[in-house]
Amino acid sequence: MEEELRWIKEILLGNKQAYAHIINKYKNPLFGTILRMTKNPHDAQDLVQEAFIKVYDQLDKYDKKGSFSGWLYRVAINHCMDEFRKKRYKMKQVEIDEEKVVHVNHPEVIYLKNEKSRQLERLIATLPKDERMIILLRYVNELSYSEISELVEVPLSDVRNKLHRAKKKMRDTVKQEGGYFYELSEGR
Amino acid sequence: MNCPKADKLSQYVDNLLIEKEHAEIQTHIKSCEGCMRVVEAFKEEQQFIKETLQTPTLPDDFASIVLEHLEPYEQKSIPKRSKPWKRILLTAAGIVLALGITATFSPSFAQLIGGFFGSEQADEGLRIAMEEGLVERVNLEVTDNGMTLKVEDVVIDSSRVGLSFQVLNKDGKPLDTKLNLGLADSENENKIIGFDQNGKEINRVGTGWWEGSDYGFAEISLREQEAIEKLTVKFDLVELNGVSGNWQLEVPVDLKKMNKLTTTIPLNDDKTSSFGVAVNMEQVQFSASSTELLYETSFTKEESIKVNEDIKKLKKELGEGIINDNGKYDTSIQYHIENEDKKVIYYHNNYLADEADSNNLGMLQSSGKGMEQLGQVAWNESFVPQKDKTKLTLVLDGVYKKVPTDFSIKIKPKELNKAPVSFEYEGNFITIKKTKKQSEFSLRKSLIPVEKEDIFKIEMEGSRDALAPELGEWVLTDDKGKSYATLLDGSYLYKKDKSDGYELTMGLKSYDLKEVPDELTLHLISVTRFEEVKDKWIVPLY
Numbered sequence: 001m002e003e004e005l006r007w008i009k010e011i012l013l014g015n016k017q018a019y020a021h022i023i024n025k026y027k028n029p030l031f032g033t034i035l036r037m038t039k040n041p042h043d044a045q046d047l048v049q050e051a052f053i054k055v056y057d058q059l060d061k062y063d064k065k066g067s068f069s070g071w072l073y074r075v076a077i078n079h080c081m082d083e084f085r086k087k088r089y090k091m092k093q094v095e096i097d098e099e100k101v102v103h104v105n106h107p108e109v110i111y112l113k114n115e116k117s118r119q120l121e122r123l124i125a126t127l128p129k130d131e132r133m134i135i136l137l138r139y140v141n142e143l144s145y146s147e148i149s150e151l152v153e154v155p156l157s158d159v160r161n162k163l164h165r166a167k168k169k170m171r172d173t174v175k176q177e178g179g180y181f182y183e184l185s186e187g188r
Numbered sequence: 189m190n191c192p193k194a195d196k197l198s199q200y201v202d203n204l205l206i207e208k209e210h211a212e213i214q215t216h217i218k219s220c221e222g223c224m225r226v227v228e229a230f231k232e233e234q235q236f237i238k239e240t241l242q243t244p245t246l247p248d249d250f251a252s253i254v255l256e257h258l259e260p261y262e263q264k265s266i267p268k269r270s271k272p273w274k275r276i277l278l279t280a281a282g283i284v285l286a287l288g289i290t291a292t293f294s295p296s297f298a299q300l301i302g303g304f305f306g307s308e309q310a311d312e313g314l315r316i317a318m319e320e321g322l323v324e325r326v327n328l329e330v331t332d333n334g335m336t337l338k339v340e341d342v343v344i345d346s347s348r349v350g351l352s353f354q355v356l357n358k359d360g361k362p363l364d365t366k367l368n369l370g371l372a373d374s375e376n377e378n379k380i381i382g383f384d385q386n387g388k389e390i391n392r393v394g395t396g397w398w399e400g401s402d403y404g405f406a407e408i409s410l411r412e413q414e415a416i417e418k419l420t421v422k423f424d425l426v427e428l429n430g431v432s433g434n435w436q437l438e439v440p441v442d443l444k445k446m447n448k449l450t451t452t453i454p455l456n457d458d459k460t461s462s463f464g465v466a467v468n469m470e471q472v473q474f475s476a477s478s479t480e481l482l483y484e485t486s487f488t489k490e491e492s493i494k495v496n497e498d499i500k501k502l503k504k505e506l507g508e509g510i511i512n513d514n515g516k517y518d519t520s521i522q523y524h525i526e527n528e529d530k531k532v533i534y535y536h537n538n539y540l541a542d543e544a545d546s547n548n549l550g551m552l553q554s555s556g557k558g559m560e561q562l563g564q565v566a567w568n569e570s571f572v573p574q575k576d577k578t579k580l581t582l583v584l585d586g587v588y589k590k591v592p593t594d595f596s597i598k599i600k601p602k603e604l605n606k607a608p609v610s611f612e613y614e615g616n617f618i619t620i621k622k623t624k625k626q627s628e629f630s631l632r633k634s635l636i637p638v639e640k641e642d643i644f645k646i647e648m649e650g651s652r653d654a655l656a657p658e659l660g661e662w663v664l665t666d667d668k669g670k671s672y673a674t675l676l677d678g679s680y681l682y683k684k685d686k687s688d689g690y691e692l693t694m695g696l697k698s699y700d701l702k703e704v705p706d707e708l709t710l711h712l713i714s715v716t717r718f719e720e721v722k723d724k725w726i727v728p729l730y
Contacts, residue, residue, distance in 0.1 A: 011261060013261070014260045014261050015260070016258050016259070016260040016261070017255065019255060019258065020252070020255060023251040023254055023255075024251050027246045027250055027251070028244075028245045028246060029242060031244065031245070031246050032241055032242050032243070032244060035244055036241070041244075045250075048246070049250075049253065049254055049257075052254045053254060056254075056258050059261075060261065063429070063430030063431075065430060065431070116236070116240075117240045117243070120236070120240050121240070124241070136241065139234070139237045139238045139242075140238070140242055145203075160204045163202060163204070164198070164199055164202065164204055167198060167202070168195070168198070
């Protein structure tokens with residue numbers, strides 16, 4: 001946090017290169033979440049790029065009240081989702097073309113070879129988008145429940161319930177299909 | 189305790205349980221191997237989710253791609269050392285004081301006292317006032333939402349009341365002091381207002397802010413106020429360092445003692461005119477913390493007729509609304525003040541000054557208020573007081589007038605990159621280098637709605653001969669004759685070159701021009717002309 005505050009100060013003093021530190025620290029978790037919300041690596045990369053421009057422009061408005069990561073994700077993810085809703089992209093709700101999700105056929109995206117990972121990706125992709133967002137914010141962006149609640153504008157108790165419900169749902173699906181998660185839940 | 193269900197253990201791993209339940213399970217799993225294994229498995233699952241979902245990565249050069257789209261933030265700190273002083277013309281709408289920050293500093297009594305008025309931030313006039321004993325430590329404070337506004341010292345003078353303040357968090361740590369004052373009549377904005385003994389409002393307020401400093405400074409100007417004996421300075425703040433709240437603080441100030449130490453000398457409307465600019469001297473006031481001069485400048489009758497005609501033509505050509513004559517065209521002067529030994533102790537608005545040569549010697553502040561008549565400005569300037577009694581004389585060196593022009597030039601924006609357009613305007617040699625469209629984001633109060641604004645920018649550079657007129661505002665017209673206002677993007681940047689002229693770079697931006705047309709016309713609608721006064725005009729200030 002202290003290091004980040006130093007970078008921010010540098011940037012506001014006119015050293016735009018210092019922003020590279022912030023981009024490099026947050027680009028992958030941000031991409032991770034946006035990719036799974038948009039289900040399109042090209043769109044996700046464009047959106048993340050725009051979001052970083054936006055965060056930069058807003059940097060002098062960061063009031064240092066909460067954590068910087070919470071603030072950055074709030075500005076960036078809201079921007080992406082808003083853009084995403086607004087026009088260019090159509091989001092598919094539940095039906096997922098597995099090929100599209102798994103064969104993230106893009107040079108920048110590491111191909112997910114692992115069978116378990118592949119299954120997890122598919123499970124995430126089939127979650128309703130509010131639950132999916134909460135899972136991603138929790139595990140990819142590692143935000144606290146209250147930061148998530150603020151970001152998605154949902155009461156804290158709902159955030160907790162949705163997270164729990166989403167995980168249960170994923171485990172239940174696996175139970176029916178068999179697979180990695182089955183081993184976990186077996187016997188209870 | 190019976191073994192909890194898997195569901196509960198899952199919630200336990202995700203920190204979703206209330207404290208009591210969480211503690212119970214924590215105790216239970218220490219003695220129950222079965223539950224412990226489930227918890228471990230859920231933790232592994234959690235780890236697996238994290239690792240998988242954090243995997244896809246962006247390319248290494250992603251940051252540099254983003255950086256290409258960014259402009260560096262402008263330096264926001266106010267230099268403490270001498271800086272060429274920029275004149276601020278005030279319109280009737282709001283009055284703000286520009287605080288000049290002087291360069292010299294000698295260790296003094298003030299320094300020993302500490303606080304803001306002992307620091308390098310306080311201008312010399314304030315420090316002199318302090319050495320005269322005109323400072324009072326008040327230590328008044330108000331706290332809301334964990335933030336405290338504390339007014340520490342008050343310096344009292346007949347021409348101004350200065351207050352030093354701090355913004356403290358709940359641990360007493362000083363924070364940034366920038367106040368972002370709104371206009372006096374605004375709601376839900378920070379305000380500082382003075383009231384005299386009869387409750388009459390005085391809203392000429394200036395603030396000083398220094399990056400990284402523990403102190404902020406507010407100043408209430410008492411100029412043009414009659415016989416104030418008691419002043420109440422009221423802070424009415426709704427936001428402090430990003431925190432919303434309500435901070436109201438009243439600071440009473442007694443001016444009676446001070447009034448006795450002030451001398452006012454009327455200058456009896458001493459008048460002159462030169463090069464279409466008329467000057468009318470009003471009064472000079474000597475007080476402990478400043479020497480203050482009041483005068484008016486305006487266009488002469490003949491010049492006024494000509495300016496009005498030229499404006500009419502511009503309005504006809506470019507549209508009534510876009511040629512907003514309030515504040516765009518005005519007058520001012522260059523002068524110096526010397527002592528009995530002909531030594532220059534103050535000078536003001538030196539047209540030929542550059543960065544190294546401060547253009548306002550000894551100046552504390554200057555403000556101009558636009559008057560009813562076009563180009564008429566009531567000026568109010570104050571200087572560091574002289575310690576030894578000496579007779580001062582004002583000498584007029586030159587006059588400025590900001591007037592309309594009919595100069596215009598056509599460009600083809602899309603071809604500029606290959607073929608930049610150069611032009612000469614009365615000793616200004618300018619090349620229009622490129623145009624570009626850029627997006628700026630504006631964020632409304634709530635988090636989700638984001639507006640992207642397209643901005644059209646024009647970049648120019650070139651040079652200006654020493655006495656050539658300074659270029660002012662520009663208006664654009666497209667090939668259909670529609671007009672667009674522009675704003676200066678950044679500022680005209682001047683640097684003295686070898687031949688005593690200036691190098692300059694400048695940018696214009698327009699928020700209204702959405703489609704870039706094949707051809708654009710740039711209309712220069714104002715320039716500032718300077719004319720030296722050959723036969724020196726002298727006003728004794730005693």
